Amino acid sequence: MAMVPFEDELREMPDMVVQAARTLPGSVVADRPLDGGFAMIEHVWHLADLETDAYEVRIRRILEEDEPQLPSFDGEAVAAKRKYRALRLRDGIKKFAEARARNLAALGALDGAAWDRVGIQEGVGRVTLRDVPRLMHEHDLSHREEIAALLQELMPR
Numbered sequence: 001m002a003m004v005p006f007e008d009e010l011r012e013m014p015d016m017v018v019q020a021a022r023t024l025p026g027s028v029v030a031d032r033p034l035d036g037g038f039a040m041i042e043h044v045w046h047l048a049d050l051e052t053d054a055y056e057v058r059i060r061r062i063l064e065e066d067e068p069q070l071p072s073f074d075g076e077a078v079a080a081k082r083k084y085r086a087l088r089l090r091d092g093i094k095k096f097a098e099a100r101a102r103n104l105a106a107l108g109a110l111d112g113a114a115w116d117r118v119g120i121q122e123g124v125g126r127v128t129l130r131d132v133p134r135l136m137h138e139h140d141l142s143h144r145e146e147i148a149a150l151l152q153e154l155m156p157r
Contacts, residue, residue: 004107005130006137011104013140014097017044020147021089028154030085038079040154043147044092045084046075047140051099053078055136059106062119062129072122107133 004010021029021040029040038046054073061068084092107129115130127135 004104005133007104007108007133010100010133010136010140013047013144014093014100016144017047017096017147018093020151021093023151024154029089031154033150033153037146037150039085040147040150041087041089041092042079042084043143043150044089044096045082045087046079047143048092048096048099049073049078049082050075050139051096051103055103055132056099056106058119058121058127059103059129059132062117062127062132063114065119068119070119070121070127072124103136 021044024040030042032039032042050073058070061070110129115128117129118126119128121127124135
């Protein structure tokens, strides 16, 4: 079992999302912040879909193919197409938590040489499997900040 960089923080993210969602009254989970950006339910479903449609696919393809071309994930377009605000929060949280656990298990099972396998990610360039946990962590941090700001805006004083 390999040590996955940022593993503890990556493992905690679904719980952080659950805790954040629990602080909001159900009536505001689909409310967007005044300056634009995602509503709580959109954060949840974006994280869930990114985990399955981007990270999970990238990990598998980098392992199975030689230097695959990896498309970027257009979160805004996917959110609009899949109508996140009409979906169930609980389902998104479950999907995110399960997919994150699968991805951490897949990364944890890598041996030394596998970490150096490469994919070419659109808009990013060469990425190795060693880069994936860092990229996931950086993305999580941006959502933690956005969710914290959203909660501050939406919570009754």
